[in-house]
Amino acid sequence: MITLSALNEINRIRHGFLTREGGVSAGLYASLNCGPGSSDDPALVAENRKRAMAQLDLEAAALVTLYQVHSAEVVTVEAPFAPGAAPKADAMVTDRPGLALGILTADCAPVLFADRKGAVIGAAHAGWKGAVGGVLDNTLAAMEKLGAKRKTVVAAIGPCIGQRSYEVGAEFPAPFLAEHPDNADFFANAPRDGHFLFDLPGYVARKLARLGVIEVTRVPADTLRDQARFFSYRRATLNGEADYGRQLSAVVLEG
Numbered sequence: 001m002i003t004l005s006a007l008n009e010i011n012r013i014r015h016g017f018l019t020r021e022g023g024v025s026a027g028l029y030a031s032l033n034c035g036p037g038s039s040d041d042p043a044l045v046a047e048n049r050k051r052a053m054a055q056l057d058l059e060a061a062a063l064v065t066l067y068q069v070h071s072a073e074v075v076t077v078e079a080p081f082a083p084g085a086a087p088k089a090d091a092m093v094t095d096r097p098g099l100a101l102g103i104l105t106a107d108c109a110p111v112l113f114a115d116r117k118g119a120v121i122g123a124a125h126a127g128w129k130g131a132v133g134g135v136l137d138n139t140l141a142a143m144e145k146l147g148a149k150r151k152t153v154v155a156a157i158g159p160c161i162g163q164r165s166y167e168v169g170a171e172f173p174a175p176f177l178a179e180h181p182d183n184a185d186f187f188a189n190a191p192r193d194g195h196f197l198f199d200l201p202g203y204v205a206r207k208l209a210r211l212g213v214i215e216v217t218r219v220p221a222d223t224l225r226d227q228a229r230f231f232s233y234r235r236a237t238l239n240g241e242a243d244y245g246r247q248l249s250a251v252v253l254e255g
Contacts, residue, residue, distance in 0.1 A: 001018050001019070002016065002159070002221075003016055004217050004218075005217075006156060006215055007112065007114055007154060007251070010154065012119075012253055013118055014057075015156070015249075017219055017247075018250070019032065019159075019230060020032050020247055023047070023048040024051075025040050025041070025048060028244060028245065029044070033045060033231070034065075034102075034104060036065075037067075037068075037104070037246070038244065039243050040243075056252060062098055063080075063100045064077055064081060064086075064101055066087060066088070067086045067087060068088075068103075069088045070090065070125075071135070073087075073091070073138070074090075074092065074093060074141075076092070076094065076145075076146070077092050077093070079099075090124060090125040090135050091122065091124035091138065092122065092123050092124075093120065093146060094121060094122075094146075095120050095121075097253045097255035098252065098253070098255055099253070101123035101251055103125045103158075103250070104246040104247070105158070105159075105223075105249065106223065106232055106244050106245065106246050107161040107166075107223050107233045107234050108125055108127035108130075108160060108161075108200075109126040109157050110124070110159075111139075111155055111156065111208075112155070112158065113139060113143060114153070114154050115149065115152055115153050116152040118253070119253070120147060120253075121251045121253050122251075123249070123250070123251055124139045126200075126204050132175050132176055132179060136207055136208060140211055150211070151212060153215075154217070156218065156219075157201050158218075158249045159219050159229075159230055160200055160201055160223055161232065162224070162225065163186075163188065163197050163198060163200070164222070165222055165225055166199075167190045167192070167195050168190075169196075173196060185206075186199040186200075186202050186203045187199075205218060230247060231244050
């Protein structure tokens, strides 16, 4: 499990960016696949989620995850969802102790949030579509409704695909450049003509700064290139694999 000092230093906050290591799944899902949306054995996924929560000294029932759809939707969580009742959304916030807000990823950026006062937390699934579409903006707004102050929120960007691994087509930069011309900074020419390499974590970090978050930190990792530690949707696609696992990132407010 990877942690970042910026969040470790906040009282009442525990967090972790889990890797793919330490679980019970096999094959494409080896080994800590926490994604119920995969075609892995549900019993193995449940055991993996239990093991993931144990690393945070929590019971499996504390974990709350969403039906992620690459949207800008945010929900305020007051209690764990009933089995099969997770809402379609891509971010969560809460001020309730003991709830582990969990984000599942396999190249997209997991972003964990905590108010330095230790009273409000958030978690967001920031793929390119959600990030440019407003999921980060909406997460911060939802935290503020619970009493957080944007200038005292710490944001931590977890393992995601790195720029040298993220080739995109000629049409891809348009919505980013429409948002702000300086977003051209996050595109480099790819080896193939007319293609670009996109810096997702760099874009997410700058967007958070533009939204008023003073302290933004990140895990230096590339999920595609680090096969030993991370699942990757793009790597699976390039390898012609039928499916892929998902790693979990979670943050919890202690009682």
